[in-house]
Amino acid sequence: MKYTTRQKAILLLSDGTIFYGKSIGIEGTTFGEVCFNTGMTGYQEIFTDPSYFGQIMVATNAHIGNYGVNAEDIEADQIMISGLVCKNFSFSHSRANSSGSLEDYFKKQNLVCISDVDTRALVSYIRDNGAxxxxxxxxxxxxxxxxxxxxxxxxxxxxxxxxxxxxxxxxFVGQETATYKIAALDLGIKKNILRNLAKRDCYIKVFPFDATYEEMKAFNPDGFFLSNGPGDPDPLYGAIDIAKKILANDDPVFGICLGHQVLALANGISTYKMFNGHRGINHPVKNEITGKGEITSQNHGFAVNREELEKHPDLEITHLHINDGTVAGMRMKNKNCFSVQYHPEASPGPHDSSYLFDQFIENIKKAVKA
Structure with a gap:
């Protein structure tokens, strides 16, 4: 019955382009920057990723909702996307450990969704005209x-x-008796990042975005972590100041995505808004140090200026995106600092880059011995 009685719905782009579809039954109007994710699975992790806050997600996979939802498959306690655009929305689902349907999940959080959209045409249009x-x-x-x-x-x-x-x-996350203490700045941190640190014998104190370096340092951490998150990194003056003080004190620090951009800004390297950004779980990256390739999970609409980074005497590029040559990772030659523009914790995605968490721990060990 739902397939024959659903109301018409509209997706209107800021340049006046209109795509028509159908409502899944949640009435409303929602706004955001339209972007697309090319992942074929992991939709619940994507919908709850804080880095997507303020964005309307276009799912390129033809079916969304077919395996329902699970209480453990979340990266935040609530849905973070502003709305969803998809081709086929599955009102029924089949999965042994499912805890409910995606429809009910959306209804509980009042997420507006438009289905029956020609998503191939929409994604092609966004690729040509930008986010x-x-x-x-x-x-x-x-x-x-x-x-x-x-x-x-x-x-x-x-x-x-x-x-x-x-x-x-x-x-706090992890065991208080853990070997290492990490002070993490929450700019939109994903739960799986914290899980990856905790399982590496870390006790993490997560601080609000507006914390100070002095407050974080009072925890007496062995290392600092700057998280992923949404929006433009330029206005994050407090986080940039924290990064500068971490570097001045030569504390071990690891940054992911927005945290990576903050570390670049702290070094005087500018960032810019990308035409489309990278969002998916199959992005190829080359490790410039080892020469190896990695398939990575990515979600970002801003990037670090490569030309400026290459000219900086104290920084070097460690990873490059193979498709377009954008900076995917960097490290400081004279500081205990490195960062990447993708998600080594995946969720969803491949685990090719999980070694970066081990690298962070090794950096901490070296600093402790020193």
Missing amino acids: MNAVISTDGKSIDELKALLAKVPDMKGLELASKVSTKEPY
Whole structure:
């Protein structure tokens, strides 16, 4: 019955392009930067990744919802995407350890979704014209009304979003008796990053985005971690200041995605908004140190300026994205600091790069011995 009675829905892009589809039954209007993820699985981890806050997700896989949801397959305690665009939405699901349907999961969190969209045409259009703001409407608003509302939505460039997803109060992960103590700055941290650190005998104190270096240092950590997160890194003045002080003190530090960009900015290297960004679980990266290739999970719309990085006397590129040559990783020659522009914790994705967590621990060991 749902397939014959569902209401029409609209996806309107900021340049006036319209795609039509159907509502899955949740009425509303939602805004965000439209982007696409090429992953064939792991949709629940994607929907709950804080780095996607403020974005409308286009799923390139033809079927979404077919294996339901599971309470353990989350990267945050709530859905982070602003809305979903998909081809076929599965109202029924089959999975032995499923705890419910994706439809019910969306209804509980009132996530607006438009299905029956020609997603191949939509993704092709975004590839050609770049990421842009968009609106999904399933509640009957007119095109003119939606255009007026969409015009008021700020662009992602210059937008600070870490404060929207960061913890409000510090919290702990792992065993207090663990060998290593890590102070983690939460700019939109994923749960699986914390799991990867904890299983490597780390006790982690997670700090809010607006914490100070002095507050983090008072934990007496063996190392610092700067997390992933949404939005433009440029407005994160507090995080950049923390990074500068970490480097000045030569504390061991590891940054992922937004944390990687913050470390670049702390070194005077600029960042820029990408035309489309990288979002998927099959992005090829070359390790410039070992010469080996890695298949990686990526989710970012900003990148570090390669030309400036190559000219910096104290920095070197450790990883490059094979498809477009963008910076995928860097390290400092004179400091205990490295970072990557992708997700070694995966979730979803391959585990080719999980060694980076081991590398962080080895760096900490060297610092402790010194």
